[in-house]
Amino acid sequence: MIELKTRAHTESVSLTRILNRTLRAGLAKRKPDRQRTRRFKQKTMSMGRPTVDLDKALALAAQLEDEEIARKLALRK
Template sequence: MRTTVTLDPDVQALLQKAMRERDASFKQVLNDGLRAGLAARRAKTVAPFSQQVFSMGTPLVELTKATALAAELEDQVLAARLREGR
């Protein structure tokens, strides 16, 4: 496939260095680099996320109204800041 790409200056420098070191064409170095990068990305396996959980005991407040409690606490903090002039 024939296409046009715009290379960042650092990528261009890396390609030119690899061309000199391997005495290979631009096309060959670019294709080899893309193959290696895409294969490495495909080969990466990510371990499934596992969250540790701990028992925190019986709640001290009614959790069915947790958002209302959070709003009330936030209101108290804001009121205190206003009283202090902040």
């Protein structure tokens, strides 16, 4: 980056212009016949139907939290 800033200063050109030129030159040198890497594809699996109604997720979270609080209180006794 320092080299690019120095070059921009010596050529009296903005850093953006130098950076764009450098990127274009690098991309132009790429070999078009170069084998491309395989695109990542996520494998999915069916997990079946949900056992809980997720439309009421906040109510479920509150119920689970209440159960956990009750469990912790029971452990204190």
